[in-house]
Each structure stands twice: as structure tokens, then as C-alpha cells.
Amino acid sequence: xxxxxxxxxxxxxxxxxxxxxxxxxxxxxxxxEMFRICNxxxxxxxxxxxxxxxxxxxTDLLMKWSKLLRYDFFRIYSQHLILYAPPxxxxxxxxxxxxxxxxxxxxxxxEIISFxxxxxxSGNKTKIQIMEEYKIPKTTLYKWIAKYKxxxxx
Numbered sequence: 001x002x003x004x005x006x007x008x009x010x011x012x013x014x015x016x017x018x019x020x021x022x023x024x025x026x027x028x029x030x031x032x033e034m035f036r037i038c039n040x041x042x043x044x045x046x047x048x049x050x051x052x053x054x055x056x057x058x059t060d061l062l063m064k065w066s067k068l069l070r071y072d073f074f075r076i077y078s079q080h081l082i083l084y085a086p087p088x089x090x091x092x093x094x095x096x097x098x099x100x101x102x103x104x105x106x107x108x109x110x111e112i113i114s115f116x117x118x119x120x121x122s123g124n125k126t127k128i129q130i131m132e133e134y135k136i137p138k139t140t141l142y143k144w145i146a147k148y149k150x151x152x153x154x
Contacts, residue, residue: 015084017076019062020054026069040068079112083134113144120145 027037034045041048041064051057057065066073108116116134119125131138 015080017080018055019057019073019076020052022073022076023057023065023069024052026071030069032069037068040064079109082108082112113148116141117144117148 034048037043037048038045041061043051051061062073116130116136120127120130125133127138127141130136130141
């Protein structure tokens with residue numbers, strides 16, 4: 001199943017993000033009333049319901065949703081970048097001068113580690129596939145397996 005969230009495993013699939021469905025899930029979890037949502041966002045109920053079907057939303061709108069639901073929806077995209085953005089080549093690093101803030105790519109959250117270990121444990125991917133697809137160093141993967149093995153549920 002290629003959905004953004006697997007309710008059986010409570011594991012996020014960061015490859016395919018449908019932000020509207022994730023927002024709708026958070027609204028349901030929080031029990032936020034439609035009246036409050038419409039008031040806060042300045043949209044009609046019909047427009048809000050349409051947002052629930054969207055694969056993406058403008059950043060200013062996503063920021064409002066994040067504030068309203070007290071959940072950082074941007075982090076979902078950050079996790080996608082950690083897993084799927086190719087690492088910068090050495091020669092690109094030298095020439096990558098920018099006044100923008102720089103972020104370390106190799107900061108993995110517990111959710112990402114759990115997702116990776118679950119992929120290995122369930123047999124969905126081999127360790128070699130994990131290392132190649134997500135560009136995770138072999139030593140890092142084996143350290144996670146040793147350290148977080150209890151996190152993985154059978």
C-alpha cells in the first residue's frame with residue numbers, strides 16, 4: 001500500500017506525502033471543531049474539506065494549520081529530505097556558499113530510525129537496500145540495530 005500513513009504499523013511512509021490527509025487525521029485526533037477551523041483559517045467549510053484532499057498546500061496555509069493543531073507539519077517534509085534527498089557531492093560542498101542557514105542532513109529522529117528498522121525487520125528491505133536507497137552508512141545502520149532493536153516490534 002502506497003499511502004502516507006499505515007494505521008496498522010503506525011509508521012509513516014515519507015516517500016509519498018498527502019498533507020491534506022495528515023491534517024485531517026490530526027483534526028480528528030484533536031477533535032477540533034469545523035467552526036473553529038474556519039474561523040482560524042478564514043475559509044469556508046467546503047474549502048477546508050477540499051484541503052483534506054490536497055497533496056500539498058501553500059506554506060503560509062500549512063503554517064496556520066501547524067499553529068492551530070499544534071503540530072509541525074513541516075517536519076514531515078524534513079524527514080522526507082533526510083531519507084530521499086541525495087547527499088551533496090564533495091565538489092558541490094566546496095562551491096555551496098550561501099547566506100542561508102545550513103542544516104545537517106544526518107540528524108535522524110526516533111521515528112525515522114524506527115521506520116528504517118521496521119523495514120529491515122519486516123523483510124520489506126534488506127540492509128543493503130536500506131544503505132543504498134536512503135544513503136545510510138553501514139556503521140550507522142548496524143549501530144541502530146544494536147541500540148534500538150527493542151524498539152522494533154515483531
